[in-house]
Amino acid sequence: MTGPLIDIRNISVGFTGKSSATLPVLRNIDLKVNAGESIGIVGESGSGKSTLALAAMGYLKSGLRLMEGSVAFQGQDMFARTRTELEQIRGGELALIPQNSGQSLTPTLRIGAQLVEALRLHADVPEAQYSAKAIELLGQVRLPDPAAIMTRFPHELSGGQQQRAAIGMALAGEPTALLLDEPTTGLDVTTQAHILELLRDIARDRGMAMVYVSHDLGAIARVCDRVVVMYAGEVVLEGSTRQVLKTPIHPYARGLLASIPRLSDPRLPVALDGRPPAPGGAGQGCSFIDRCALAQDGCRTSRPDLERLPSGEAVRCFHYQEAHQLSLTGSGAIPASLDGASPSALHLDYLAISYRRPGLYDKVLGRDSAGVPTVDGIEITVAKGETLGLVGESGSGKSTILKAIAGLLPPSGGKITVAGGQALAPEVEHRSPDHLRKIQLIFQNPDDSLNPRQTIAQILEQPLKLYFGLTGDALHQRSAEILDRVRLGAHYLDRLPSQLSGGEKQRVAIARAFAAEPDLVLCDEVTSALDVSVQAAVLDLLNDLKATQGTTYVFVSHDLAVVRALSDRVAVLYQGRLCELGPSADVYAMPSHPYTEVLLGAVLEPDPDTAPTLSADDVVELSPPAQGCPFQRRCPRKIGRICDTDTPPWQQGVKDHTIKCHHSIADLAAAQAEGAAGQRA
């Protein structure tokens, strides 16, 4: 067969809006995927990237329809094929790996049965060999003990294992092309790095083409040869991964890259202000015009075409030659930081939290059922005006600690004291109004933390009425002032949360927390539900508020680069236990604890020249070990029995940099240097 494997020609896809006009979701898209080639599609949420990937399968979500253009797979039009033909191709020659495999696997069927079904439908294997072939596939996706995994149900596997099983199923039909829709979003950093390596290897070994849809440029950089950048349903830039990530010539791509926080850069990322136009909302001109620094009058009146350049790139911009003027890296502010000694704002004194409570049987039988606490031995002091970052993978107990500080989850041991040495009551119901006001919590997802039935005014009035007893005009005026502080106009007061964008909603949530004039703000993954360009703006806002209000933050995130951008000090948690604690600059420059080393090594940078270091395997542990070091089961630098039996001591490094390990920091540094030398040799 000659010609591209997937050939998408000038397709436009739209839906019928309320005013019965057709609103386009995709506009005039051309995309060719050659055999064995790996293409990344990036863009913000709503840019149409998933719709495009699904259209490549000849599938459109209900309500959407093809307005023009054609999609050919292996030279034949996908939209002209019959249902039976499509069923043959989908899952066979052309397989899809969706974002959340935990949800796409059938919960009531064992993994083995699901794989056999995929083989029966799509593979050319005699029935007697189904089960042997299924085991072989599970082995290929590097699942430990494939025969045992065959008999498991999806819920018995971890998120990473589910994703591997889904990849195994997709491979059953010996696909020539694999469509991946955000396949690693929601997975832990270490797991994500391992899955990406697996995908790279599989694609290379089998000569398989991949269409990789993601908002994560780090993941794209790792697996893709070519990248397509989408904006408001259009392709705005296309080129090799190196061209797009290193020297992008479209202003949007440059803005997007500058808004990503980097591990290597202590500066705050630069926000890309504004939001993309809604479907049908783009005017006659360029759809990016409202957010573009290079925009001129001409951009408003006519829409630029996708221009193919001799360099192999394609760009939709009149002024791409000037795009290099726009900075690619954070020229943003250096985060406000603390100088000199400051009194303590929060002290966690051997905090322990246990989710499990003794049940009736345990009481009757006199069993000690509390078992190993989920979070244990957390001892941290946060100075006034400081930002403490709490990082760790899912299950590391970081959000649990925040809930305990907020009083939503009473600790099972230890104490929490605030400024002035006053102990906090464990339950929020028993705290004094003053304590309640001084500690505010901001949640991960503003869709969940803002009441959908309340207007923004009603949302902001709640803390104002409760803590300050404001009423009438004073109340209204104060709400407007607070909204202004998060850079939203007073006209937002009458809106409902559903009428705001994700970033605006999160600003309202921040405004609500700051309405209480708190001393301590607890931020629980506050940017992880947001697009990168919006994330930078929220980080900038938090940094500003800290500088003007002198607020102390405890900032929880699984994203190490985000934590780096904002934190003065960082605490690394594993399985609810502290591993490493120290000034951000030191911890990031010299990650000493073996876990920190593994974690930072797995972070993907949006740069094709960097590769993650994968040291420990990506086993997900469900509960901490009863004794010894919490990282004992995965540690690449394990000493021996002492790690299993004895709780590691604190090891002092330079300044306040400490780790909890049986190795000393100096030993670990030597071992890391040796490892690096070994790799070079």
Place this chain on the structure above:
Amino acid sequence: MTVTSASPQNTGLMRTLSVLRDVVSRPSGAIGLFLVVFHVVLALVSPWIVPYDYKAMNSAMMLTGPEATHWLGTDHLGRDVFTRVLLGGREALLVTGIATPIAVTWGGFVGILFGLIGGRIDEVLMRVVDAFLSLPWILKMLVLIVTFGTGIEVLIPTLAFFYGIPVIRIARAATHDVVARDFVSAARARGHSRMTIIRHELLPNVLDTLMVEGAMRWSWMLLAFSSLSFLGFGVSPPTPDWGLMIADARGFMSFAPWGVLGPVIAVSSLIIGINLTADALAKALGIDRAQKAPV
């Protein structure tokens, strides 16, 4: 996404209007709402438009069939059936019209409270509710009515009490979904009282479910009221009532079916109307898990 601006007071009103428009735009909603409004209006104006006195007996014209002077014929005492059908819903609508809001209010409040408290207390109390619901309703109600009499002053509290209990279940289940969301945690962490959380955070989000549930309860309650009348524990003669009329006329059903047919059609059309409206309302409010708009 359309961005509209409105003052806070208007936002609620605008939503009500748009929901109403949505209900009417659905065939089930349009038919249902028409039937309900038709019955309610008729119940209000019927005393002034009925052709005969509902008490007037006529021994010369017993069980005559439908004709020009008596559209639905006459009953065994020679009373005009059409007149009595027109008037026969008044008691039922009055009693259920008062009892339904009471049932939804108290059941809703208790359900939300259970849902908010959660934990073991909630589990134990819900098992009590389940046990209570497992008894046939008619038995429970008859016990009270036989003890306290059959007047409106007994019927309304009895119906309101018994029909509030299933509302507890629904309100509790809806509350459980809301309580798990972060805005409730946020309110708790701010230190709001339980009542404030119920009023500001939970109630607005449970209200949709309660409205639909209320409509469903209303139709069940009408059925219960008619059944009680049928058994002789509701409205006392000679006041016309659909249930009572069916009870009186069923003996002659084989040769004078109009006596049964009139009230049966009346009560069925009202109940069907309420159910259709509830259905459309659920869809308009998005509680019904039907298709949603793409994107």
